Amino acid sequence: MPDKVPKTEKSEVGKIRCDACPVLCYIREGQDGACDRYANHAGSLVRVDPHVLLSRALEKDGAIVPFAARADDWDGNLVTAADTFVTAIGAGTTYPDYKPAPFIISSAVEGVDMVTVVTEGIFSYCGVKVKIDTDRHLGHECATVKVRGEPVGHVTTAEYGSQMLSLGGVSHLTGGSKKEGRVTCETLLDLCNGKPVELTIDGGASIGVEAGKAPIVNSVREERMRVGCGSATIGMFAKQWRGKVDEVVVVDDHITGVLSEHQAGKMLGIRETGIQIKGRRSTPGRYFQVASPGTGWGGTNISDPLSILTPFDSKRAWPGLSLLMISTTGEHHAYFELDDQLRPVEHQLPERLTDSVARIAENCEPALSTVMFMAGAGGSLRAGVTENPVRLTRAVKDALTYVTCGGAPAYIWPGGGITLMVDVTEMPANAFGSVPTPALVAPIEFTLRLSDYAALGGHMDHVRPLSALRSDSLPRRALWHKGTLPWPLAVRARANKST
Amino acid sequence: MTMVLERRPPSAATRMHARLLAGGRRLHLQDGPIDLIIEADGPEADRRAAFAAAERRFSGLLDELCAEISLLRQPVGASEPNPRGAVARRMTEACRKLAADRFITPMAAVAGAVAEEVLAAMLAEVALERAFVNNGGDIAFHLAPDAAYKIGMIDRPDQPALFGQLRIGYNDPVRGVATSGWRGRSFSLGIADAVTVLARNAAGADATATLIANEVDLPGHGAIARVPARELNPDSDLQGRLVTRAVGPLSPGEIRVALGHGAQYAEQLLHTGLIVAAALHLQGKTRLVGAGPLSVGVEEKPVHVSC
Numbered sequence: 001m002p003d004k005v006p007k008t009e010k011s012e013v014g015k016i017r018c019d020a021c022p023v024l025c026y027i028r029e030g031q032d033g034a035c036d037r038y039a040n041h042a043g044s045l046v047r048v049d050p051h052v053l054l055s056r057a058l059e060k061d062g063a064i065v066p067f068a069a070r071a072d073d074w075d076g077n078l079v080t081a082a083d084t085f086v087t088a089i090g091a092g093t094t095y096p097d098y099k100p101a102p103f104i105i106s107s108a109v110e111g112v113d114m115v116t117v118v119t120e121g122i123f124s125y126c127g128v129k130v131k132i133d134t135d136r137h138l139g140h141e142c143a144t145v146k147v148r149g150e151p152v153g154h155v156t157t158a159e160y161g162s163q164m165l166s167l168g169g170v171s172h173l174t175g176g177s178k179k180e181g182r183v184t185c186e187t188l189l190d191l192c193n194g195k196p197v198e199l200t201i202d203g204g205a206s207i208g209v210e211a212g213k214a215p216i217v218n219s220v221r222e223e224r225m226r227v228g229c230g231s232a233t234i235g236m237f238a239k240q241w242r243g244k245v246d247e248v249v250v251v252d253d254h255i256t257g258v259l260s261e262h263q264a265g266k267m268l269g270i271r272e273t274g275i276q277i278k279g280r281r282s283t284p285g286r287y288f289q290v291a292s293p294g295t296g297w298g299g300t301n302i303s304d305p306l307s308i309l310t311p312f313d314s315k316r317a318w319p320g321l322s323l324l325m326i327s328t329t330g331e332h333h334a335y336f337e338l339d340d341q342l343r344p345v346e347h348q349l350p351e352r353l354t355d356s357v358a359r360i361a362e363n364c365e366p367a368l369s370t371v372m373f374m375a376g377a378g379g380s381l382r383a384g385v386t387e388n389p390v391r392l393t394r395a396v397k398d399a400l401t402y403v404t405c406g407g408a409p410a411y412i413w414p415g416g417g418i419t420l421m422v423d424v425t426e427m428p429a430n431a432f433g434s435v436p437t438p439a440l441v442a443p444i445e446f447t448l449r450l451s452d453y454a455a456l457g458g459h460m461d462h463v464r465p466l467s468a469l470r471s472d473s474l475p476r477r478a479l480w481h482k483g484t485l486p487w488p489l490a491v492r493a494r495a496n497k498s499t
Numbered sequence: 500m501t502m503v504l505e506r507r508p509p510s511a512a513t514r515m516h517a518r519l520l521a522g523g524r525r526l527h528l529q530d531g532p533i534d535l536i537i538e539a540d541g542p543e544a545d546r547r548a549a550f551a552a553a554e555r556r557f558s559g560l561l562d563e564l565c566a567e568i569s570l571l572r573q574p575v576g577a578s579e580p581n582p583r584g585a586v587a588r589r590m591t592e593a594c595r596k597l598a599a600d601r602f603i604t605p606m607a608a609v610a611g612a613v614a615e616e617v618l619a620a621m622l623a624e625v626a627l628e629r630a631f632v633n634n635g636g637d638i639a640f641h642l643a644p645d646a647a648y649k650i651g652m653i654d655r656p657d658q659p660a661l662f663g664q665l666r667i668g669y670n671d672p673v674r675g676v677a678t679s680g681w682r683g684r685s686f687s688l689g690i691a692d693a694v695t696v697l698a699r700n701a702a703g704a705d706a707t708a709t710l711i712a713n714e715v716d717l718p719g720h721g722a723i724a725r726v727p728a729r730e731l732n733p734d735s736d737l738q739g740r741l742v743t744r745a746v747g748p749l750s751p752g753e754i755r756v757a758l759g760h761g762a763q764y765a766e767q768l769l770h771t772g773l774i775v776a777a778a779l780h781l782q783g784k785t786r787l788v789g790a791g792p793l794s795v796g797v798e799e800k801p802v803h804v805s806c
Contacts, residue, residue, distance in 0.1 A: 015733060021514055021530060021531030021532070021561060022531065022561055022562050022565035022566075023531050023532060023561070023565055023568075024565070025732070025734060026732075026733040026734055028730075028731065028732075028733065031731060031732070033532070034531070034532035034732075035531050035532035035533075179783070
């Protein structure tokens with residue numbers, strides 16, 4: 001009597017059966033079981049429990065440990081303490097925070113006794129800074145950014161080749177209407193958890209933003225970030241144009257560059273062409289405000305590059321003069337020659353210039369939206385770490401304490417409080433949550449030497465060894481640490497050793 | 500003849516998790532898809548005895564249910580045999596009164612029935628001042644004379660925001676609260692974000708909340724995405740019935756109409772005494788049905804928990 005595995009189970013494409021409990025769910029690919037604790041991830045059964053441990057494995061960046069290695073099996077890893085870091089994701093919180101943080105874990109790392117205090121912070125002072133790599137005009141500085149009609153932030157100071165948005169913060173979360181707060185909270189949560197969000201800017205563009213992905217401006221995917229401003233582009237490529245074209249104009253909403261007038265052109269002995277540009281001349285060959293900001297050539301509102309020129313100076317220009325006009329990404333370009341009346345007439349781009357046009361595009365980096373979570377952990381959260389909160393702040397400032405969010409390094413602002421910034425794409429997926437206040441819940445871990453922890457008034461009687469996690473009943477998920485990031489436990493351990 | 504080999508699922512004892520929360524004030528029990536949060540008020544020894552009783556009753560409860568699962572996934576009708584398990588009987592009992600004019604399987608009351616059963620086991624062991632068993636938002640509770648509970652009500656199960664609180668006292672005829680909606684963990688045939696029902700017991704609240712939430716609907720509306728339940732969960736008791744996956748923005752008129760459908764059915768349940776009150780939510784609008792604690796006790800007060 002041959003043993004046979006029932007065929008039906010195998011032939012049901014994409015479905016697997018979970019045997020973790022008697023419900024014996026059939027789970028389709030991409031779906032969770034009835035318990036939300038197990039899921040079918042690309043055909044294998046995985047635990048999707050909330051409390052996340054990072055395991056250090058340089059080769060296995062971001063992979064989820066398959067359920068085949070059962071909880072009991074990988075729990076054994078906890079013994080090799082140095083290779084397991086407990087994140088605060090799903091750790092819970094202990095608000096009000098006079099109670100010790102949910103997990104205070106000790107481990108010996110490279111011969112140094114370390115402690116990591118793990119908690120989920122409830123941040124009402126929080127938001128995201130969004131950097132959108134585009135020269136296109138998204139909206140005026142200070143213009144309101146909206147989601148589903150609710151104000152969630154504003155356009156802030158532009159950076160080199162990027163437009164910046166500042167979203168969230170207390171005045172939108174709790175200072176406006178209930179709906180404004182809810183929509184702001186949802187927007188922050190989605191952006192931080194790497195989900196796409198549609199933003200509209202008053203008097204400006206609508207933008208699809210997703211952390212680490214290309215921005216979508218007015219339904220068009222932004223491919224490239226500009227190589228530099230128009231003037232910088234002239235500077236970079238002037239030599240490659242010499243002898244191949246008489247004049248080059250790099251159209252840029254910020255600074256439009258003109259080869260023959262630019263310092264770089266002068267140095268190369270490029271002849272004056274009598275070209276005349278609209279806009280405000282800054283220094284020779286550099287022009288501000290050649291048009292209005294927009295989503296056309298080089299972040300201006302123009303689609304016809306000739307519209308930024310006035311007639312050529314007949315004393316200097318000559319029939320047959322060749323002119324290349326190009327945007328800062330190389331996305332737009334056009335080639336002209338002057339006719340007998342010194343009017344520019346468009347021609348096909350000559351062979352000799354195709355390389356320089358391609359090189360501008362080649363030197364552009366891919367355009368991305370990046371999302372930095374920013375929050376202040378200076379409040380009562382600190383009391384969950386120590387009975388003497390200000391000492392934690394000082395320990396962070398003195399670099400005795402290393403701060404991470406879900407294992408990702410956090411930048412701490414100088415000055416008072418613990419104001420941190422972290423790149424959400426460096427954190428494990430879905431690391432953020434929210435509470436109805438509304439406020440965001442974000443993981444935060446403080447790692448320091450055990451002796452330093454005692455000195456700053458830490459909750460020493462709540463310190464548990466890493467191995468103790470095996471015996472509590474909390475479900476956990478192991479993730480592989482991103483090999484490109486510093487290993488959180490090693491940062492302080494190494495620093496401690498050298499002192 | 501072929502033999503079917505199956506790996507035996509782990510036993511209840513090895514599967515089940517029990518731990519104390521909130522400094523020993525609450526007990527968390529988990530087995531498979533069931534998560535219970537239990538609180539009991541009384542002298543320390545009584546509370547401990549109640550928690551122990553809850554844990555004993557909970558152990559193996561899921562196996563009992565699963566032993567009759569195919570029966571419990573069938574629509575309730577006169578001809579079906581009565582299930583054997585105590586929880587299963589509570590489920591069937593709660594649904595039978597509703598089956599005359601609606602599709603319903605006992606699974607519609609499973610969460611409430613489990614909560615009720617565990618609470619009953621605690622009270623059989625020891626007298627308590629107050630106690631509740633919260634099974635993922637479906638709550639069975641007990642009140643001694645003069646005792647009361649304050650219950651926060653949420654407008655969306657996936658992003659819980661309290662929209663109000665209500666106080667239930669010993670004299671109120673309510674011992675069960677349940678919430679249902681398409682955003683929650685179970686599938687819904689309707690579009691309500693949440694329907695919260697107060698009823699005499701938790702199984703009844705669970706079943707009626709499910710049916711009222713099904714009723715809040717705009718059949719054929721283009722902004723509603725629906726999928727056959729079995730495409731999402733091959734085992735679903737709803738089989739090929741279309742369950743709601745997404746609801747686009749609706750006009751104020753449409754919201755009123757959809758809530759009206761639900762409210763009409765809720766009124767019917769109110770008159771037959773199957774519910775005490777209900778709050779229906781759809782895209783920021785609320786409709787209340789029933790007098791008593793719900794309408795009286797609602798306080799429009801957001802609860803702040805920030806640092």
